[in-house]
Amino acid sequence: MAQIALTASPTLVSFKGGSKQGATLFSDSLRVSSGAAANLALSPSRGFGFVASDRIRRGNEGVAKVSGGLSYTWPDTNKPSDRDPPPGMKGxxxxxxxxxxxxxxxxxxxxxxxxxxxxxxxxxxxxxxxxxxxxxxxxxxxxxxxxxxxxxxxxxxxxxxxxxxxxxxxxxxxxxxxxxxxxxxxxxxxxxxxxxxxxxxxxxxxxxxxxxxxxxxxxxxxxxxxxxxxxxxxxxxxxxxxxxxxxxxxxxxxxxxxxxxxxxxxxxxxxxxxxxxxxxxxxxxxxxxxxxxxxxxxxxxxxxxxxxxxxxxxxxxxxxxxxxxxxxxxxxxxxxxxxxxxxxxxxxxxxxxxxxxxxxxxxxxxxxxxxxxxxxxxxxxxxxxxxxxxxxxx
Structure with a gap:
């Protein structure tokens, strides 16, 4: 069974999505133990990012997956919201x-x-x-x-x-x-x-x-x-x-x-x-x-x-x-x-x-x-x- 523990030490979180890559420093991190270690941190610009010893993949739908089975879905800011009227309709x-x-x-x-x-x-x-x-x-x-x-x-x-x-x-x-x-x-x-x-x-x-x-x-x-x-x-x-x-x-x-x-x-x-x-x-x-x-x-x-x-x-x-x-x-x-x-x-x-x-x-x-x-x-x-x-x- 996975164990979740909060750590207070600053953690460098890397993410990869589409054509963009980057790293952000956070004051808190979330540690997941389930055979594969992973740190989870909140990014101001992109939602959540994952770091793990195993492979991390982010699909087109904004889903990050860890090989241990853990996954998290966040909104893709590159996509327009369904609640926003199309630009043509506004005009x-x-x-x-x-x-x-x-x-x-x-x-x-x-x-x-x-x-x-x-x-x-x-x-x-x-x-x-x-x-x-x-x-x-x-x-x-x-x-x-x-x-x-x-x-x-x-x-x-x-x-x-x-x-x-x-x-x-x-x-x-x-x-x-x-x-x-x-x-x-x-x-x-x-x-x-x-x-x-x-x-x-x-x-x-x-x-x-x-x-x-x-x-x-x-x-x-x-x-x-x-x-x-x-x-x-x-x-x-x-x-x-x-x-x-x-x-x-x-x-x-x-x-x-x-x-x-x-x-x-x-x-x-x-x-x-x-x-x-x-x-x-x-x-x-x-x-x-x-x-x-x-x-x-x-x-x-x-x-x-x-x-x-x-x-x-x-x-x-x-x-x-x-x-x-x-x-x-x-x-x-x-x-x-x-x-x-x-x-x-x-x-x-x-x-x-x-x-x-x-x-x-x-x-x-x-x-x-x-x-x-x-x-x-x-x-x-x-x-x-x-x-x-x-x-x-x-």
Whole structure:
């Protein structure tokens, strides 16, 4: 039977493995007696090494064997760990995330610019009908993505109360989209984005009024440049339109109200829905709300659209493409959040507003004053400071 004894004397341990040879001095050694003497010592770089009076062999699998029958296996550091992702996969994941962000930017800015083109430049003056087209596309494409393509698992509505809560959210959502589209008829995209950047201000106000939730004082201080920037931008906007301004403020407030209501109404674990499933149920309810509003407020819009299509068939393709983009805004928003984080999405959103302003000015050539750009820059700075203050207060 083998006897194992520790010796405290320094021992020179030799090892041989692959193309490398070496010797290391250790303060302790392990002596094994089983007909053949062997010293075992820990090596900082290679695991264990063996010295014996008989032959020692190290195989490709990192196994050292002594002729007396003793063997020890240690990890081969020349081999990559099974837990390490392959280098190619890391690169693919990085490119996938960049592609998602680019798709999110393209769909967001694209639907905004196309809305502006249709409602203002092209002369299609039916924002409620346009919103209904968006919601119809979201209903159909959401079902395809969830039920057929399995982008996310389908979640079901569990009670009548939950259904009424989703309906309330859908109504507020409709108001925000319709008012936003109405404002685009009268305001340039650059000014529209400047007003839209005040969403954190309205979110903080509604959160306090409805939940009595107070933020840190520094968070409220950061909202001062947000509001001040919009005031400055309004005073320096050459294309300022009062009704469009009111509609845009109402759309921004409704968007903030929807986010606060969502946190209140769907707060219990049994009622929470991810954004894709929430859109699946909200979109068809929105169509039900928008249909009578379209028929009453935009009389004979279907007939007018068909008449326009007879003169210029491109209007049909514009509406189809625009409605599909409206869905992909929500899809890419969800995927970017899933593959990055909500904070990253917030930072990217701030930058997206600036990109949208630049692109819209280049395309529509709307006049911009230095005062207006200064006000918008101040608003964006305030939003960035607000995001940082919220992050630190958590």
């Amino acid at each position: 693919s994941s990085r490119f996938f995330t960049i592609g998602l962000v680019a798709s999110w930017y393209s769909s967001n800015i694209g639907v905004l610019l196309l809305n502006k083109y249709l409602l203002s430049n092209y002369g299609f003056k039916y924002p409620i009908f346009l919103t209904m087209c968006h919601m119809t596309a979201c209903s159909l494409l959401s079902y395809v993505a969830i039920a057929w393509m399995k982008v996310v698992p389908m979640q079901t509505i569990r009670s009548r109360v939950q259904f009424f809560k989703i309906s309330a959210l859908s109504l507020v959502f409709c108001v925000s989209v319709v008012f936003g589209n109405v404002s685009l008829r009268f305001l340039p995209v650059s000014f529209n984005q400047a007003i839209g950047a005040t969403t954190p201000f309205f979110t903080a106000v509604f959160a306090y009024l409805m939940t009595l939730k107070r933020e840190a004082w520094l968070t409220y201080v950061t909202l001062i440049p947000v509001v001040t920037g919009v005031i400055i931008a309004s005073g320096g906007e050459p294309s300022f339109h009062l009704f469009g301004f009111i509609m845009c403020i109402a759309a921004t407030a409704a968007r903030a109200l929807k986010s606060v209501l969502q946190g209140i109404l769907l707060s219990s674990e049994g009622e929470k829905l991810n954004s894709m499933n929430l859109l699946l149920y909200m979109a068809p309810i929105a169509v039900v709300f928008l249909l009578p509003a379209t028929l009453i407020m935009e009389e004979n819009v279907v007939g007018i659209t068909l008449a326009l299509a007879r003169d210029d068939v491109k209007i049909i393709w514009y509406l189809l493409f625009n409605s599909s983009l409206a869905y992909f805004v929500n899809l890419t928003n969800f995927l970017v959040t899933k593959h990055t984080s909500a904070l990253t999405l917030q930072v990217l959103g701030n930058a997206k507003g600036a990109v949208a302003v630049v692109v819209s000015i280049l395309i529509f050539r709307n006049p911009v004053s230095v005062t207006g750009m200064l006000g918008y820059s101040l608003t964006v700075l305030g939003v960035i400071l607000y995001s940082e203050a919220k992050k630190r207060s958590k």
